[in-house]
Amino acid sequence: MLQALTLILLCQLAGEAVARATGLPVPGPVLGMGLMLGLMALSDRVAGMVVPVGKVILRHLALLFVPAGVGVVGHLDRLGAQAGWLLLAIVISTLLALLVGALVFLVVAHLTGSDERAGCEEGDGNA
Amino acid sequence: MRDFAEIWSYLAAGPLVWLTLTLVAYVAADALSAATGRAPLANSVLIAVILLALTLWVTGTPYPVYFEGAQFVHFLLGPATVALAVPLYQQRRRIRRAALPVLAGLAAGSVVAIVSALWIAGALGVERDVLAALAPKSTTAPVAIGIAESLGGSPTLAAVLVLLTGIVGAVMVTPLFNAIGITDWRARGLAVGVAAHGIGTARAMQVHPTAGAFAGIGMGLNAILTALLAPLVLGLMV
Numbered sequence: 236m237l238q239a240l241t242l243i244l245l246c247q248l249a250g251e252a253v254a255r256a257t258g259l260p261v262p263g264p265v266l267g268m269g270l271m272l273g274l275m276a277l278s279d280r281v282a283g284m285v286v287p288v289g290k291v292i293l294r295h296l297a298l299l300f301v302p303a304g305v306g307v308v309g310h311l312d313r314l315g316a317q318a319g320w321l322l323l324a325i326v327i328s329t330l331l332a333l334l335v336g337a338l339v340f341l342v343v344a345h346l347t348g349s350d351e352r353a354g355c356e357e358g359d360g361n362a
Numbered sequence: 363m364r365d366f367a368e369i370w371s372y373l374a375a376g377p378l379v380w381l382t383l384t385l386v387a388y389v390a391a392d393a394l395s396a397a398t399g400r401a402p403l404a405n406s407v408l409i410a411v412i413l414l415a416l417t418l419w420v421t422g423t424p425y426p427v428y429f430e431g432a433q434f435v436h437f438l439l440g441p442a443t444v445a446l447a448v449p450l451y452q453q454r455r456r457i458r459r460a461a462l463p464v465l466a467g468l469a470a471g472s473v474v475a476i477v478s479a480l481w482i483a484g485a486l487g488v489e490r491d492v493l494a495a496l497a498p499k500s501t502t503a504p505v506a507i508g509i510a511e512s513l514g515g516s517p518t519l520a521a522v523l524v525l526l527t528g529i530v531g532a533v534m535v536t537p538l539f540n541a542i543g544i545t546d547w548r549a550r551g552l553a554v555g556v557a558a559h560g561i562g563t564a565r566a567m568q569v570h571p572t573a574g575a576f577a578g579i580g581m582g583l584n585a586i587l588t589a590l591l592a593p594l595v596l597g598l599m600v
Contacts, residue, residue, distance in 0.1 A: 246444045260589030262504040264443035265582050271447035272454075282451060289448030292441060293574075297406050297564035298388045299439045300528070302432035303503065304411035305418065307525045309425050310518055320486040325499065325523065328479035329531045329557050330538065332500060336471025336553035336580075337544050344463035344549070351546060 239288035242281065246271045374423060380431025387413040400568055402536045407561060408529050439560070443502075446563070446582065449575035456572070457579055460548055467549065468580060471556035472587045475500035476595045490600050495519040497596050499527040501588035502559045502581060509592050524559065531558020532565035547572040555580025 249270055251263030259266070275282040314321055344350055373379045391409035398404040418428055429436070450457065457464065479496050488496070494515030498506035503524045510520030535554045544550060551573030554562035559581050567574035 240441075243441050243444045246447075247440050250444070260505065260508060261586050262443075262502065264440040265502070265505075265585050267440075267444040268447045268450075268578075268582055271444050272450050275447060275451045276454070285445075286448050286452070289445035292438070292445040293448065293567060295388070295392070296442055296560070296567055297392075298385075298410075299435055299442055300407050300525070300561050300564065301384055301388055301410045301414065302429060302436040303521070304407055304525055304529070305414045305428060305432065306425055307522045308411065308415040310522045313516070313519050313522060317483075317486075317488050317492060320483060320488055321492070321496065321523065322526065324479050324483035324486065324488070324496065325527050325530055326534075327482055328475055329500070329527055330534060331478045332471045332475035332557035333531065333535060333538055333553045334542075335474040336467045336556050337539065337546075337549040339470035340460075340463045340467030340549040340552055341544065341546060343466040344460060344546070347462045349460050349463060351548065 236288055239285045242274070242285060243267075243271065243288070243292075246274070370421075374421065375427070377431035377434070380423075380428045381434055382431075383417060384410075384414065384432045384435055387417075395568075400536075402533050405529060405533050405565070406568075407532070407564070443560070446578040449567075449571065449578055453572060453575040456548070457575065460576075463548070464552055464576070464579060464583075467552045468556055468583050468587060471553055471580070472500070472584050472591060473595075475557055476588065476592055477599070480595060480599050484599065491515055492519065493600055494596060496523055497592040498588050499523045500531075500557050500559060500584065501592075502585050505585045505589055509589055513593060513596055525561070528558045528561025531562040535562060535565060536569065548576045551576030552580040555582075556584045559584070 246267035247264050250265070250267030253266055254261060254263040271285065275285060311318070387410040388406065391406040391413065394409055395404045395406040418425065476497055479499060480493055483493055483496055491514055494513035495510045497513065498509040498520065503521055506520045506524045507517040511517050531554055535550065535558070539550050547570045551566045554566050555577030563574065563577040563581050566577035
């Protein structure tokens with residue numbers, strides 16, 4: 236538990252340092268995620284250690300957005316007179332992005348023969 | 363016995379009350395969400411935010427005081443992003459097999475998210491500096507803030523628009539895909555990770571582990587792609 240948490244923080248720290256040093260437009264934690272994925276792929280021991288702890292952290296991922304969400308409420312007036320238009324743009328644009336993203340995925344999956352039947356869980360080595 | 367107001371003003375100045383109330387609000391919101399069978403509108407983030415915003419308003423508490431306590435929860439966003447490596451690792455064979463559809467869906471979703479938002483808001487007469495904050499709305503907050511600033515938009519407004527997009531996407535995704543009959547969890551997850559970043563990913567994880575893993579990869583890759591695309595599209599369109 237403690238080792239896994241330490242490793243997670245080390246990956247984040249390394250990610251932050253690399254992002255800062257290289258000026259990459261990618262946040263440190265996202266680089267840290269890539270680093271962690273690499274470590275898990277290289278070592279079954281690391282994977283066995285991190286998987287249960289990661290699952291616990293992610294079970295309530297939604298909770299972690301609450302403090303920032305509360306901050307948004309105080310800034311809703313910043314949207315000003317355009318609030319309605321911005322919300323409309325967000326709703327339609329998100330709808331379109333969801334539709335197009337999923338449909339393009341399905342079409343390319345079909346063309347490249349990587350279809351999966353709905354709900355069919357293959358053996359994926361995630362024992 | 364001291365009076366309530368005195369005890370409250372002592373406690374409300376420290377972080378414990380606001381940290382505790384953040385968890386209480388979320389536990390209540392999550393219970394409500396579970397009781398409705400994870401109904402899309404009973405989104406746990408949305409309910410907890412409304413409960414807490416009302417509490418701050420009623421008690422006259424400024425946000426910085428609240429954040430003193432809530433920062434401990436907020437801080438965990440970074441480690442949780444690193445922990446997204448876990449579902450990616452567990453589904454790695456599946457993701458590798460679907461590499462081409464993932465990249466195609468990512469590119470399409472990312473472009474549509476930026477172009478359509480700018481086009482609609484621009485057509486409605488929204489000003490350029492606000493458009494600069496809107497362009498990166500589908501990507502994760504730290505990236506969006508950086509992009510908005512470099513384009514001349516307000517970082518605070520960018521954060522507000524990012525969070526609104528996340529909640530809209532998380533509320534919309536399940537009824538939308540159920541209505542049009544898309545049942546492939548990979549496609550559903552990827553699309554919501556690309557369109558609605560971490561809040562969409564959190565929703566996907568509640569719904570299905572495969573959707574959660576594909577949402578995680580969609581969110582991570584879109585952080586990179588939006589950083590490249592948003593300045594380009596804004597330059598072309600505005």
